[in-house]
Amino acid sequence: MPQPRMMLVVTGDDFGYCPRRNQGIVDCFQAGGISNVSLLVNASAAKEAADLAKRHKIPIGLHANLSEGIPVCQSLQQASTLINQRGLFHGKIGFRQVLERGQLSMEQVEQELRAQVRLFRELTGHLPHHMDGHQHVHVLPEVREVFAQVLSDLRIPYTRVPVESGLRSCPWLPSNFQRFYTQVEKDAQDSIPVFTRYGIRGSQLKLQARCVQASVHTxxxxxxxxxxxxxxxxxxxxxxxxxxxxxxxxxxxPDEPQRTKxxxxxxxxxxxxxxxxxxxxxxxxxxxxxxxxxxxxxxxxxxxxxxxxxxxxxxxxxxxxxxxxxxxxxxxxxxxxxxxxxxxxxxxxxxx
Structure with a gap:
């Protein structure tokens, strides 16, 4: 009996973060190392990234960002539960802490997600081919329900489910990373029924090109x-x-070896x-x-x-x-x- 075909999708995240990262991701796509990209629309080089995707015909999705930088939605930039006293998102850990304390407005989360999709459409001329979350915020409790609703409303069919195969068999991974990504995996597993209920398809195994640059990691x-x-x-x-x-x-x-940059x-x-x-x-x-x-x-x-x-x-x-x-x-x-x-x-x- 023939085996079912499986397609490996390797995504270059954080497209738009900075010009050097943009170029590194484009180089990887042209070399056949990645399949598509996810765009950070609130990043400093997002417009350049969108133009590069058009020029090189790179399939592009939205890397929805609720944890780094500033909101896209102007009404949330001055006073909202999504930002700290400095007007910035709470950060990877801070976002999770605010959510855990019940201090995050899901209404504002939805506002920001929809605003980022609108900006994505302005930059690219079309809706995202897929939509996932920067630093895996899209699989967090409560957020995943809002995220799935937005995808369903806008008919964006694909997301990412960051289940890391073999995570527990990585003894070299520092304990704090183990705890963090083990929790990410649990959140991802719990998000599957939510995405399924809304008709959203997602990968069971994440293999992503994170922070790709031409020859170095940023x-x-x-x-x-x-x-x-x-x-x-x-x-x-x-x-x-x-x-x-x-x-x-x-x-x-004199006896010290020459340093390299x-x-x-x-x-x-x-x-x-x-x-x-x-x-x-x-x-x-x-x-x-x-x-x-x-x-x-x-x-x-x-x-x-x-x-x-x-x-x-x-x-x-x-x-x-x-x-x-x-x-x-x-x-x-x-x-x-x-x-x-x-x-x-x-x-x-x-x-x-």
Whole structure:
């Protein structure tokens, strides 16, 4: 008896996140590595991504986002249960915590989902071929019912059911990841009857190209204290920047192997439970418009920080404070912890 045919669909998520990620995903599609893409309509490069999909005839769906960045629906951008005091979505862990406390309005969830579908249609000229949730929010309790209703109303037939086959047989996976993705799998299993009831079809096995880039993985700095998640390469002479006239001393060590520039960082915590990060308190400092723009440009020009989430970049900008240094002083030397970011206003520092 012939075996039923099975089609493997590999989706490039986070399309629209940034230009480099867009190009990496397009490269993967052209190389035959992925089947389709999911668009983040509230991301900074969403318009470019939609144009690339049209140009290269890439099947495109909606990566509905309720956890990162800002809402698409304007009425929800000022005061809603979907955003925190900074006007941003609550984040991957924060969204789940607010939902668990019963503080999330499902009416507002539906408003935002429909607004994102409308924007998707404006960008692409058609409805999504499929629709799934950024960071798996679409399979969460209560949210999945609203999500399925929206898909049914708009006749979007496909979604993703993120059941990870063999997840429990991955001893190398840190315990906090195990807990998180085990819960995701449970939520996914519980969502199947809901999607089935609404006539929505979904994959039982998720194999997704996440954060695809041409030859490297982009940084996913999610739910780390921002100033600790961005300084793993502070010893690179081009990364550490100091105030005008300051000297940065980096004594050479003859027996030390030559360092090579890292292409990416992994900013997912390996030894820290993300739930512990909610109590982190950060101090904001007032800045002029010129200083804010200078810091923003410097962060986006940094090979590591440019791939942080938009909310984390804003947090880093808020937490940076002005520092005056005398000419000739040592700002940082090799072997120091490197937990401070310096943005130069003026001449480049001397490195010796």
């Amino acid at each position: 940084a996913r700095a999610v739910h780390l204290p921002p100033l600790r998640s961005t300084h793993s390469q502070q010893r690179d002479k081009n990364t550490d920047k100091a105030q005008r006239g300051a000297v940065v001393q980096t004594p050479a060590l 890292r292409q990416a960082i992994s900013a997912e915590p390996t030894a820290l439970d993300p739930s512990q990060l909610t109590d982190v308190t950060l101090t904001s400092y007032c800045k002029t418009k010129e200083s804010s723009e200078l810091i923003h440009r410097a962060l986006l020009d940094n090979d590591f920080m440019k791939h942080l989430e938009h909310g984390q970049i804003l947090t880093i900008m808020d937490c940076m404070r002005p520092t005056s240094l005398t000419k000739g002083c040592c700002v940082i030397q090799e072997g120091d912890d490197g937990s401070t970011v310096y943005v130069l206003e003026g001449e480049a520092p001397q490195c010796s």
